[in-house]
Amino acid sequence: MKSEVKQAKLCIQIEKDLTANRVKGLVDEAKRMVGQIDNYREISVDLSRVQHIDSTGISFIIGLYKSACSNSKAFKLTGLNEDIFGLFRLMKLDKILEIETA
Amino acid sequence: MKLHFEIASTFEAVDQVVQQIVETFKKDFPNHPPRTAFIIDFALREIMNNAVEHGNRMDVSKRVLCDVRVEGQRIYLAVTDEGSGFELNKAIPENVLQDLTRERNRGLQIISLMGFTVSVLGSSVRAELSLETLEKREVIVSEKRS
Structure with missing residues (x-):
């Protein structure tokens, strides 16, 4: 997972699939990333490299969204492929999350 | 297609076996759209991760059995763990299901x-899907979108 602050946006790039075997390691890293810096107004999470996701991965995204809300930051998901976007629609998460598809 | 696997209770083992099953499905049934393989x-992953985490409580000495069968236009998944099982209609309270931002x-x-x-059935979860119905529904949804 890579991150950088660009034009008041904390851009987080997820580099691998968001599945249970990988998410555990990402949670602490994400918390540290979001907590350590404050010079941004929005968290933007790029999922363009994610091909597979499971409910643990979805929970990870929701955790980031909640973190953004509790720190009064905007939150956006970008680069979702058609399958993952379909999954978010199925769960009605497109109604609460700002999503840009690939 | 008829596959049987027995794996240790780890998420890594789930990841490996799921990749193997899905690759076999794509090779044996190349005419199904990629969305079917994604589903x-x-x-x-969901059923097997549940078996590892809730059924076997991450105990690596306990095994998870997985059977996958495709017959005609139907796919059958069966996953069995060594836990005490659960009742499907009591697994998740309705008020929890209504919360879109729940984390579990x-x-x-x-x-x-x-x-x-x-x-x-006890500690065995079965899931069955009509591939034909799924793919017809997907066509309708994409036609509505475009």
């Missing part, structure tokens, strides 16, 4: 929404 991948308890609900018929 099978998701469902298998989504897997089985999503699988049902995808079109799987899910049943539980």
Whole structure:
């Protein structure tokens, strides 16, 4: 997972699939990333490299969204492929999350 | 297609076996759209991760059995763990399901929404899906979108 602050946006790039075997390691890293810096107004999470996701991965995204809300930051998901976007629609998460598809 | 696997209770083992099953499905049934493989991948991960985490409580000495069968236009998944089992209709309270931002308890609900018929018998979870119905529905949804 890579991150950088660009034009008041904390851009987080997820580099691998968001599945249970990988998410555990990402949670602490994400918390540290979001907590350590404050010079941004929005968290933007790029999922363009994610091909597979499971409910643990979805929970990870929701955790980031909640973190953004509790720190009064905007939150956006970008680069979702058609399958993952379909999954978010199925769960009605497109109604609460700002999503840009690939 | 008829596959049987027995794995240790780890998420890494789930990841490996799911990749293997989905690759076999794609090779044996190349005419199904990629979305079908994505849905099978998701469902298998959910059921097997549940077996590892809730059924076997991450005890690596306990095993998870997985059977996948495709017959005609139907796919059957069966996952068995060494736990004490659960009752499907008591697994997740209704008020939890209404919370869109909940951080747990989504897997089985999503699988049902995808079109799987899910049943539980003791510590064995079975999920069955009509591939034909799924793919017809996908065509209708994409036609509506475009």
